[in-house]
Amino acid sequence: MQFLSDPVTVAKAKSMAKSMDPVTLLHITATPEYAEPIDRTVEIGKPLDPDIRFENDLGNLNRFPLEILLEIVEHLDVASAMDFSMANRMARHVVARSSVTFIKKWAPKLPRDLWLARIPRRFAVWELKEAIRSKHCISCGQLACSIWLVEMVRCCVQCMQHFPANWCLTKAQTTAAFALPLDEIAKIGPIFAIGMREEDVIVNSSRGKDVLGCWVYPIRRTLARAMELYGSREAIKTAAQQIRTGIQDPRFAVVQNSVSVSEFDCDKFRAARLEPLTPAQLYSGEFRHVWALSSIANGNAICAPIVPHAQKQLFIYACRGCVALLRHPSVVHPHLGSFDDETKRWLNIDQSRTANETYFEVCWRPYRMRSIDGMVEHIQTECLGGLSMIYKKRAASGPDATGF
Ligand SMILES: [Zn+2]
Ligand SMILES: [Zn+2]
Incomplete structure (x- = not known):
C-alpha cells in the first residue's frame, strides 16, 4: 500500500474524513471485533407470570421476599443456579429474573468455557455479569473484547501476551x-x-x-x-x-x-x-518473550461483548488503517530509517519519542479496540493508514471526489 506523503494530499484526506458520515468511515477503515455468539432472542427483565402462585411452590423458601431469593441466586455459580431452576416452575421463574438471563443472552458459551478451563474457583452469577458489563482492560485501561477466565476480568490479548503478571x-x-x-x-x-x-x-x-x-x-x-x-x-x-x-x-x-x-x-x-510496562521497557531485552507462557493465558480467555446496560451492547472496532500502516517502509525495513518528523506529526506521535518508541506505538495500534466515536476521532486525527484508505477509495470513485 502506498501511503500519503504530501502535506496537501494529507490535508485533503483529513477534510474528506471530517466530512464523511461515521457509517461510511467505519465501513472503509474498521473491522468490528469478533465476539462469541449472542442469543438476541432472550428477553431480559421479563415480568413474572401473574398466574403463578408464589406461596405454593418453593417450600420453606416462600417465606423470603422475591428480592432476597434473587440475591441468593446471584451468589450461586451458574451450574447451581441452573440446578435450582429445575426444581419447579417457581424456581425457574426466579432464576429467569436473575442475572443468569443476562449471561444466557450475551455470553451463552461462558459457563461451558469456564468448565473446560477447569478453573477451580467457582464464580458467582453476579461476577460473570460484572465481567461482561466491564469495558476496559485491567492492565492497560483500553477497551477490550476478551475476558480472562482465570480472574474473570477484561484483559486485552496484547496485555495477556506481553505482561509477565498475566x-x-x-x-x-x-x-x-x-x-x-x-x-x-x-x-x-x-x-x-x-x-x-x-x-x-x-x-x-x-x-x-x-x-x-x-x-x-x-x-x-x-x-x-x-x-x-x-x-x-x-x-x-x-x-x-x-x-x-x-x-x-x-x-x-x-x-x-x-x-x-x-x-x-x-x-x-x-x-x-x-x-x-512502557514499550521501551518491554522491548529493552529485560523482559524476554516466553510464548509458551502467554499461550496459557490466551487459552483461558474468551471473546465476550461489552454490555454496560442490560440490553445495549457497546460495539468496538479495530482499525484496518493501522494494520495497513504495518506495511509502511519504516516498519517493514526499520533498519533503513525511521518515521520522519512530518509523518510522526500526522500519526500524532510526540516528536520527543525515540525511533524505537515510535516503531512500537505503530505496531501496537492495530490491536487497540475503539468505540465508534473513538474510531472516528482516531481516523480524523492520527491514522495515516486510515486516511490513505479513505483517499484511495474516494479517488477510485472519481477524480472529482478527491477535489482535483
Ligand atoms: Zn490491555
Ligand atoms: Zn488507525
Whole structure:
C-alpha cells in the first residue's frame, strides 16, 4: 500500500474524513471485533407470570421476599443456579429474573468455557455479569473484547501476551520464584494448561502438544499471596534467593537444572510488575518473550461483548488503517530509517519519542479496540493508514471526489 506523503494530499484526506458520515468511515477503515455468539432472542427483565402462585411452590423458601431469593441466586455459580431452576416452575421463574438471563443472552458459551478451563474457583452469577458489563482492560485501561477466565476480568490479548503478571508458572517454579511453602500454594487456585508439559511451560517448544497438560499458577494471584505473606517485593526476593542458594527439595532442581531458566528469568518473575510496562521497557531485552507462557493465558480467555446496560451492547472496532500502516517502509525495513518528523506529526506521535518508541506505538495500534466515536476521532486525527484508505477509495470513485 502506498501511503500519503504530501502535506496537501494529507490535508485533503483529513477534510474528506471530517466530512464523511461515521457509517461510511467505519465501513472503509474498521473491522468490528469478533465476539462469541449472542442469543438476541432472550428477553431480559421479563415480568413474572401473574398466574403463578408464589406461596405454593418453593417450600420453606416462600417465606423470603422475591428480592432476597434473587440475591441468593446471584451468589450461586451458574451450574447451581441452573440446578435450582429445575426444581419447579417457581424456581425457574426466579432464576429467569436473575442475572443468569443476562449471561444466557450475551455470553451463552461462558459457563461451558469456564468448565473446560477447569478453573477451580467457582464464580458467582453476579461476577460473570460484572465481567461482561466491564469495558476496559485491567492492565492497560483500553477497551477490550476478551475476558480472562482465570480472574474473570477484561484483559486485552496484547496485555495477556506481553505482561509477565498475566503469565503462569508451574508449582515448582512458583515455589522457587515466590518462596511460597506448599500449604500457601495450595490456597492459590491453579488452572489447567491443556497440552502443556511442566517443562514446556518455560521451554517454548512444540513438544508436549500430545500430552494431557499440567497445572499452572497465575503469577498475578501468586504475587498477591506472596505480598500478603512477606509484605514487600524485596522480602519475597530475599526469601526466594535463600531457597535457591540452599536447595534441599528436589522439586527446585527442575528450575535449577533447566537450561532455559536463568537467574535472570527468576528475577523477572519475583519482581513481576502489576502495572503495565512502557514499550521501551518491554522491548529493552529485560523482559524476554516466553510464548509458551502467554499461550496459557490466551487459552483461558474468551471473546465476550461489552454490555454496560442490560440490553445495549457497546460495539468496538479495530482499525484496518493501522494494520495497513504495518506495511509502511519504516516498519517493514526499520533498519533503513525511521518515521520522519512530518509523518510522526500526522500519526500524532510526540516528536520527543525515540525511533524505537515510535516503531512500537505503530505496531501496537492495530490491536487497540475503539468505540465508534473513538474510531472516528482516531481516523480524523492520527491514522495515516486510515486516511490513505479513505483517499484511495474516494479517488477510485472519481477524480472529482478527491477535489482535483
Ligand atoms: Zn490491555
Ligand atoms: Zn488507525
